[in-house]
Amino acid sequence: GQSLEQPSEVTAVEGAIVQINCTYQTSGFYGLSWYQQHDGGAPTFLSYNGLDGLEETGRFSSFLSRSDSYGYLLLQELQMKDSASYFCAVLGDTGRRALTFGSGTRLQVQP
């Protein structure tokens, strides 16, 4: 089976940097993805890590350590519009070729 753990809530101020961690246990592993979901909206893709290291996309970066079964999403120069839920998700390379999502981290950005 597959399971993911991430903090339930994080609070930060505008302009700050915040890191959302994700640890996973899987029977197989293909990569770690991150999705953002605003209240009442649909999840939207942010980033993907298939190999160890850092992937940067604008203000957002994502990191993966396969040996530690760990990843994180880094959000820089926080804006109010970044207030949302953030989900890590894994794609197993055996059996199920579909995403298993974590329960999400609710980020609140305060002025």
Next chain:
Amino acid sequence: GAGVSQSPRYKVTKRGQDVALRCDPISGHVSLYWYRQALGQGPEFLTYFNYEAQQDKSGLPNDRFSAERPEGSISTLTIQRTEQRDSAMYRCASSLGLPGGNQPQHFGDGTRLSIL
């Protein structure tokens, strides 16, 4: 539109009735996925298709749930003899290529199903 379209947006029905939820993926997208999402939780995998072939239905809760994608485009998720525990947001997603980490899944706005 350019995105994944789901209908109806809201469905309220009495326990015991059958419901059919529709998903129209982004044109040309090969893979289509169904998820169920409870409030405050991440999407929970139900089933997925590559073209018209159902590749994995291991996430369907029981045999009251079924899905099809007969022509490799529009998909229907059917729930027979609905129960109150089936109440949830049902989301559809599609991806351009076959499932892979670097294949972003594009989600629809979902169907909010309420069973009375």
